[in-house]
Amino acid sequence: xxxxxxxxxxxxxxxxxxxxxxxxxxxxxxxxxxxxxxxxxxxxxxxxxxxxxxxxxxxxxxxxxxxxxxxxxxxxxxxxxxxxxxxxxxxxxxxxxxxxxxxxxxxxxxxxxxxxxxxxxxxxxxxxxxxxxxxxxxxxxxxxxxxxx
Amino acid sequence: xxxxxxxxxxxxxxxxxxxxxxxxxxxxxxxxxxxxxxxxxxxxxxxxxxxxxxxxxxxxxxxxxxxxxxxxxxxxxxxxxxxxxxxxxxxxxxxxxxxxxxxxxxxxxxxxxxxxxxxxxxxxxxx
Ligand code: HEM
Numbered sequence: 001x002x003x004x005x006x007x008x009x010x011x012x013x014x015x016x017x018x019x020x021x022x023x024x025x026x027x028x029x030x031x032x033x034x035x036x037x038x039x040x041x042x043x044x045x046x047x048x049x050x051x052x053x054x055x056x057x058x059x060x061x062x063x064x065x066x067x068x069x070x071x072x073x074x075x076x077x078x079x080x081x082x083x084x085x086x087x088x089x090x091x092x093x094x095x096x097x098x099x100x101x102x103x104x105x106x107x108x109x110x111x112x113x114x115x116x117x118x119x120x121x122x123x124x125x126x127x128x129x130x131x132x133x134x135x136x137x138x139x140x141x142x143x144x145x146x147x148x149x
Numbered sequence: 150x151x152x153x154x155x156x157x158x159x160x161x162x163x164x165x166x167x168x169x170x171x172x173x174x175x176x177x178x179x180x181x182x183x184x185x186x187x188x189x190x191x192x193x194x195x196x197x198x199x200x201x202x203x204x205x206x207x208x209x210x211x212x213x214x215x216x217x218x219x220x221x222x223x224x225x226x227x228x229x230x231x232x233x234x235x236x237x238x239x240x241x242x243x244x245x246x247x248x249x250x251x252x253x254x255x256x257x258x259x260x261x262x263x264x265x266x267x268x269x270x271x272x273x274x275x276x
Contacts, residue, residue: 038228
């Protein structure tokens with residue numbers, strides 16, 4: 001946008017000039033979750049693959065940070081900092097699965113809109129609300145299956 | 150090019166003509182991501198545990214290794230296009246935008262190469 005400064009037209013992000021509704025929320029959620037997956041999810045994926053390819057010690061380091069055994073955490077002195085980081089990693093990992101299901105649900109919604117369906121006001125509104133809700137349910141089911149097996 | 154009026158700036162230029170291809174590739178890679186990430190999630194759920202030995206034995210077999218390499222390629226391809234769109238939207242200054250997209254290209258190609266290399270190493274028993 002070479003003329004961006006001269007012509008006085010609004011540039012993104014223009015979240016503040018639209019009235020919020022489920023359709024706008026699901027759209028921005030798609031962007032946020034997609035970029036979260038790209039920056040955080042893919043970095044974790046590479047760490048995981050790199051650790052696997054580097055051997056048992058590297059894999060132990062990876063799991064020790066990303067999914068630490070809560071009972072082994074040390075809360076004194078410097079341990080406080082590293083334990084908080086380990087807790088944060090758990091939030092990040094759950095967050096990344098949530099981001100995937102959220103992005104996948106709104107991505108599937110994109111496919112429906114792409115074929116020209118789902119533009120009726122009520123249908124559009126319903127699926128804007130349902131896709132993130134279904135994604136939260138999928139996240140819960142995934143972690144329940146993983147932790148309870 | 151025109152003389153700087155709004156109509157003069159766009160007359161004869163048309164669109165960049167690469168939009169439909171970008172749009173379609175975003176969809177193709179999205180389908181790939183959906184299939185492959187769901188495959189990864191289900192596979193991890195089906196493993197008895199996630200200990201090093203268990204994961205290594207699973208991922209180094211031919212079919213999981215192939216799927217994992219494809220997952221790396223599909224997700225990085227999709228992410229490169231998707232993050233690029235985000236940058237085009239939010240980085241308004243020309244030189245900065247160029248620098249961001251250049252860095253994005255270097256990092257995604259490097260990341261995908263590293264991921265595929267790790268899978269190949271695992272599959273060929275180097276680890
Ligand atoms: C798992 C790894 C994935 C990553 C890292 C990822 C990342 C991204 C990013 C960064 C964007 C750009 C968002 C924007 O500019 O608003 C995007 C767009 C998109 N993603 Fe994904 N995504 C992934 C998986 C998926 C899946 C599974 C689907 C489909 C079910 C999907 C469907 C889409 C679609 C349709 C778009 C284009 C939206 C548009 O045209 O505005 N993505 N993705």
